[in-house]
Amino acid sequence: HLTRTVPMLAPLLDRMTTRDITRRFKASEALQFFEDQVVPLTPERILSFGAESNHGYIPYDYYDRWKHLDPDFVAKWAAYREPPVPYHIRFLRKICSSPWVFRIVSSIRRLGRFLCLRWTIFVYKLLE
Numbered sequence: 001h002l003t004r005t006v007p008m009l010a011p012l013l014d015r016m017t018t019r020d021i022t023r024r025f026k027a028s029e030a031l032q033f034f035e036d037q038v039v040p041l042t043p044e045r046i047l048s049f050g051a052e053s054n055h056g057y058i059p060y061d062y063y064d065r066w067k068h069l070d071p072d073f074v075a076k077w078a079a080y081r082e083p084p085v086p087y088h089i090r091f092l093r094k095i096c097s098s099p100w101v102f103r104i105v106s107s108i109r110r111l112g113r114f115l116c117l118r119w120t121i122f123v124y125k126l127l128e
Contacts, residue, residue, distance in 0.1 A: 007073055008038040010065040011080030018082050 012033055015025045025033065066074050066081060074081070095101050 006038065006041075007069050008041055010069060011077040012038060013065060014082040015080050019085075 012025075012030065015023065015033070016030050018024050062085065096105060
């Protein structure tokens with residue numbers, strides 16, 4: 001939550017944690033971005049202290065790092081911005097957080113694997 005103090009962390013963190021793996025930084029790319037973009041624009045004292053959060057835990061993919069940043073900065077780095085979590089993903093996360101739904105989903109998956117295996121054996125025997 002240091003993006004208010006170090007705005008360049010917003011594009012770096014979003015590109016490191018994006019759900020689109022093809023756009024995600026590799027470790028070397030993240031280091032290069034950090035060294036080229038973050039370090040030169042950030043006073044050394046800011047990079048060397050441990051910041052304390054003044055709010056509760058917010059999962060990284062729900063926290064809006066860009067919310068309090070300058071609109072010109074946001075527009076310049078918009079290509080690096082991670083879109084919000086889609087509603088269908090939020091819905092699935094919500095229902096699957098319940099233990100009984102988790103057990104039902106696990107049972108359905110087990111049944112699916114069993115039926116797939118049986119179907120494969122049946123087709124194999126037909127082809128013999």
